[in-house]
Amino acid sequence: MEKEKHYIITTYTENQVGLLSTVAGLFTRRSINIDALRVFPSGIPGVHKFVVKTTTSEAKARAIVLNLEKKVDVIKSFCYVDNEDFNKELKEVADYIQERENNNN
Amino acid sequence: MNQEQMTGSQILLETLIAEGVDTIFGYPGGSIMPVYDKLYDYQDQLRHILVRHEQGAIHAAQGYARTKGFPGTVIVTSGPGATNVLTGVADAMVDSTPVVVIAGQVSSALLGTDAFQETDLIGMTNPITKSSYQIRKTEDIAWAVSRAYFIASTGRPGPVVLDFTKDAQVGKAAFKYEKCNFIRSYISKPVVDESKIDEAVKMLDASTRPFVVYGQGILQSGAEKELTDLLEKGDIPAGSTLLGLSALPSDNPHFKGMLGMHGSIASNVLSQQADLILAVGMRFDDRVTGKLDTYCKNAKVIHIDIDPSELGKNVPVDLGIVADAKDALSRIVAKMARKERKAWLNSDQHCNEVEMQKVIIPETQGTADTINPGEVVATVAEVCGQDAIILTDVGQNQMLGARYSRFKRSRSFISSGGLGTMGFGIPATIGAKVAALDRKVCLFVGDGGFQMTSQELGTIMQEQLGVKLVLLNNNWLGNVRQWQELFFKERYSATRMINPDFEKIAQAYGIGRVLVEKREDLRPAVERMFADDKPFILDVHITEANMVFPMVPPGKAVSEIMLNSTEWYK
Numbered sequence: 121m122e123k124e125k126h127y128i129i130t131t132y133t134e135n136q137v138g139l140l141s142t143v144a145g146l147f148t149r150r151s152i153n154i155d156a157l158r159v160f161p162s163g164i165p166g167v168h169k170f171v172v173k174t175t176t177s178e179a180k181a182r183a184i185v186l187n188l189e190k191k192v193d194v195i196k197s198f199c200y201v202d203n204e205d206f207n208k209e210l211k212e213v214a215d216y217i218q219e220r221e222n223n224n225n
Numbered sequence: 226m227n228q229e230q231m232t233g234s235q236i237l238l239e240t241l242i243a244e245g246v247d248t249i250f251g252y253p254g255g256s257i258m259p260v261y262d263k264l265y266d267y268q269d270q271l272r273h274i275l276v277r278h279e280q281g282a283i284h285a286a287q288g289y290a291r292t293k294g295f296p297g298t299v300i301v302t303s304g305p306g307a308t309n310v311l312t313g314v315a316d317a318m319v320d321s322t323p324v325v326v327i328a329g330q331v332s333s334a335l336l337g338t339d340a341f342q343e344t345d346l347i348g349m350t351n352p353i354t355k356s357s358y359q360i361r362k363t364e365d366i367a368w369a370v371s372r373a374y375f376i377a378s379t380g381r382p383g384p385v386v387l388d389f390t391k392d393a394q395v396g397k398a399a400f401k402y403e404k405c406n407f408i409r410s411y412i413s414k415p416v417v418d419e420s421k422i423d424e425a426v427k428m429l430d431a432s433t434r435p436f437v438v439y440g441q442g443i444l445q446s447g448a449e450k451e452l453t454d455l456l457e458k459g460d461i462p463a464g465s466t467l468l469g470l471s472a473l474p475s476d477n478p479h480f481k482g483m484l485g486m487h488g489s490i491a492s493n494v495l496s497q498q499a500d501l502i503l504a505v506g507m508r509f510d511d512r513v514t515g516k517l518d519t520y521c522k523n524a525k526v527i528h529i530d531i532d533p534s535e536l537g538k539n540v541p542v543d544l545g546i547v548a549d550a551k552d553a554l555s556r557i558v559a560k561m562a563r564k565e566r567k568a569w570l571n572s573d574q575h576c577n578e579v580e581m582q583k584v585i586i587p588e589t590q591g592t593a594d595t596i597n598p599g600e601v602v603a604t605v606a607e608v609c610g611q612d613a614i615i616l617t618d619v620g621q622n623q624m625l626g627a628r629y630s631r632f633k634r635s636r637s638f639i640s641s642g643g644l645g646t647m648g649f650g651i652p653a654t655i656g657a658k659v660a661a662l663d664r665k666v667c668l669f670v671g672d673g674g675f676q677m678t679s680q681e682l683g684t685i686m687q688e689q690l691g692v693k694l695v696l697l698n699n700n701w702l703g704n705v706r707q708w709q710e711l712f713f714k715e716r717y718s719a720t721r722m723i724n725p726d727f728e729k730i731a732q733a734y735g736i737g738r739v740l741v742e743k744r745e746d747l748r749p750a751v752e753r754m755f756a757d758d759k760p761f762i763l764d765v766h767i768t769e770a771n772m773v774f775p776m777v778p779p780g781k782a783v784s785e786i787m788l789n790s791t792e793w794y795k
Contacts, residue, residue: 134410137359138347145352186534192356192376195410 126155126202127181131170132162134193143170146187152176167195173202233363233394234263237327238271240370243402246298248272248289248659250282254302255342257329259394261300274659274688277680279306281652283313284678286324288656291639292614294445296323296377297656303329304342307388308349312646314384315353319643320468321441323382325373332392333361346388355383363396371405379413381532382445415531417548417556424544425527425553426560428501429459432525434569436499437463438484438513441642442506442530442550443472449635451554452505453477458558460566462573464492466507467623468642471632475611481573485513486777487624490580490794491573493783496521498572504528506550509539510643519782529553576794583788584774589629595768596744598622598669598697601751602629605667605695608751613665613693614657616640618650618674620704622697624773626669648677651694655681658690665755667693672724673702682734691758699769700724707772711790712779731762738762 133139140159147154155173162169174181181199188197231239237260241249249271253261264273276282279301286297301310307328317324331340350357356376360369366389373385406413429435443452449472456463456479464484465472473480482489484496493515496502502524507513509528514520520540528535528542529550536545546553588599602625605613611631617623617640632638639657641649654668675696685692697703702720709717731738737759739750747765754761775794776787786794 138351141348142351149352183534183538190532190534192408192411 124175124177127174127176128200128202129172129174129181129184129188129197130200131172131188131197132164132195133168133170134195135166135168136193139168139193140170142191143172143188146184147172147174150180150184152180152184229400230397231400232259232263233366233396233398234260236363236366236398236400237370237389237394238263238267239400240367240402241298242267242270243404244371244374245295246271248274249298249300250274250276250285250289250656251300252276252279252282252302252306254306254329256303256331256391257300257306257389257394259391260327260329260389272659274655274684276652277683278678279309280312280648281655281678281681281684283310283317283324283326284646284649284652285656285659285681285684287313287317287320287322287649288616288639288653289660290323290656292636292657292660294447294636296325296374296382299324299326301326301328302342303331303346304344306342307344307346311349311353312644314350314386316641316644316646316649317384318353318355320641321382321445322384323377324384325370325377326384326386327370327389328386329394330359330388330390333390334392336390346386350386353384354386355381357386357388359388359390360393361390363393363398366393366398367400367402368405371402372408375405375408375413376411380411414549414552415547417552418546419556421544421546422553422556422560425503425546425557428525428527428544429503429557430562430564432501433566434499435459435461435501435503435566436495436524437461437503437505438466438496438507439463439469439472439505440466440507441468443469444636446506446531446549446551448506448551448554449473451551451558453479454558455554455561458561459564460570461503462491462495462570464488464496466510466513466642467627467640469507470627471635471637474633475631479570483627485510485783486515486779487628487773487775489576489628490775490786491576493777493786494576495573497523497782497784499524502526504530504540505554506530508535511539514539515777515781515783515785579788579794580775583792588625588774591744591768593768596741596747596765597771598625598765598767599629600744601695601697601747601765601767602626602669604748604751606631608748609665609667609755613637613667614639614661616650616654616657616666616668618668618670619645619647620671620674620702621707621771621773622669622671622674622703624704625697628773647674650674651678651681652684654692654694655684655688655690658692659688665693666691667695669695669697671703672696672698672700672722676724679730682730682736685760686734686736689760691760693754693761693763695763696727696765697767698724698727698764699767699771701769703771704773706770710770710772727762727764736760736762738764741765
């Protein structure tokens with residue numbers, strides 16, 4: 121099995137009712153969890169932006185992007201491997217909490 | 226421009242006519258009644274075929290679309306009318322068939338209240354359509370309908386669903402029609418990357434054993450000539466997917482038969498021996514590739530498809546080209562070197578001899594008391610001069626219909642491929658005949674699939690459509706029975722069928738029917754069937770335990786081929 125990593129998938133769409141379920145459906149069908157989701161106006165008039173954080177393989181992440189772009193109302197979709205520092209940061213916080221609890225002071 | 230105020234229903238019908246629609250397959254009901262009322266005034270411009278069940282409407286529209294190369298149109302009511310078309314919508318999606326479904330919906334004020342015959346059609350169709358859209362305003366109708374036909378018929382074609390609220394149907398607005406030919410978020414025809422064409426030409430010229438695998442994309446882009454030119458210029462053999470059949474005439478020397486599970490031995494063996502696979506307008510379905518990690522391991526792969534998400538989806542590609550098949554092939558043909566590869570082109574003789582002796586002769590020249598289904602298909606091909614539009618249902622009838630039919634003209638084979646929808650046959654045949662009244666249209670269907678949509682015999686009767694229904698009747702669900710015999714220790718669970726008296730059914734609908742039980746009666750009966758242009762049921766009682774071979778069993782490489790229950794291809 122391919123190694124799983126965090127990916128950030130951003131998608132720019134027309135402002136169309138029901139697109140959220142379309143976007144979510146593409147993940148559901150492939151049994152990929154959405155770890156985080158944000159939807160907001162992109163800054164370009166009439167264009168919405170979806171940002172999805174997910175944990176999957178690179179092949180699946182790329183397939184999601186291509187299938188998002190296949191949707192008529194999707195303008196563009198991009199995929200980024202999650203920033204390594206982001207995970208370091210998370211671990212640092214977790215370690216910090218652990219340390220605090222262990223020392224209990 | 227006409228600024229006259231019209232009702233939404235009239236705007237819909239005017240837009241359909243402007244888009245070139247001449248036929249509607251449909252069924253009326255509460256939420257679509259304003260449209261049907263207006264249709265009364267448009268009977269001379271729009272032919273409405275009243276089906277007996279909405280599933281029949283969508284499959285008929287699919288048969289129409291695939292015969293004509295123009296989107297099929299379906300009008301149904303909300304709720305059950307809409308849910309009854311879902312199977313066909315899913316079928317059209319996976320087989321890339323252009324259809325537009327216009328479904329009534331309750332008034333927009335009632336949406337979400339569980340009103341009578343309200344369903345969330347957009348929610349249900351989202352994953353199985355190319356696009357679905359709810360029309361809630363009369364002013365949006367012309368725009369939404371024109372857009373639907375544009376989306377359905379361009380790019381990789383597919384189904385579009387319009388959920389049409391009743392208040393939009395009865396509201397009034399000016400008719401402002403403008404043909405849609407651009408959507409900024411949608412690419413209808415990709416721009417071909419010429420550097421990739423150059424790379425493909427280089428790979429093709431360097432190859433000693435190239436093999437072309439093609440699919441329905443050839444038919445949909447009208448690339449039959451370009452494909453023929455490519456094969457001739459490079460002495461290249463080619464295999465077709467199920468849905469690509471009839472893109473090349475059956476007697477084209479480059480055509481090596483159908484690919485995959487029940488394909489020809491030659492096509493499957495050549496795809497494993499090739500050093501280059503050029504795939505065009507096809508999607509490497511698992512029925513075509515067999516066990517994926519053993520498929521064409523000796524070959525480099527060039528994949529041309531209009532849908533970027535298909536490239537590398539199943540088979541890793543060395544070169545992927547996003548393009549319309551006709552566009553890409555014509556560029557490749559212009560640049561490629563003329564090459565002689567006769568030895569490679571004709572290297573399939575052993576395959577063909579084995580297939581002829583071990584499979585084709587036993588199947589089509591039976592000697593037992595009962596008739597083999599393959600004999601029936603071959604006889605039909607002979608009698609109709611290899612020039613009928615052949616449809617199949619799903620199962621053994623489909624594989625034999627595909628294997629033993631012969632084609633001269635393109636767009637002459639229609640079957641439910643990706644979804645494998647039993648019951649597709651009878652209604653799809655109705656649609657094909659409506660689209661090609663001047664041609665012979667013939668269906669091969671099993672006794673199982675026949676009974677799934679046999680209510681459409683009523684439509685055939687009412688419209689007096691000269692369709693020829695060949696019932697390959699063995700009182701079994703034959704394909705499942707075959708798998709039970711081969712892979713489930715002969716445990717025949719729920720595959721035996723007690724059938725009705727088909728004679729009486731045919732009689733009730735006023736459709737001619739002949740029963741054939743003996744070999745000597747077969748040919749005269751087929752000749753009788755094609756003697757006129759009236760509907761006809763040919764009920765052939767076939768060998769009960771007949772099995773379709775050759776067969777690449779599930780999970781095997783495509784070069785591991787069963788010739789019969791005991792022998793394998795060597």
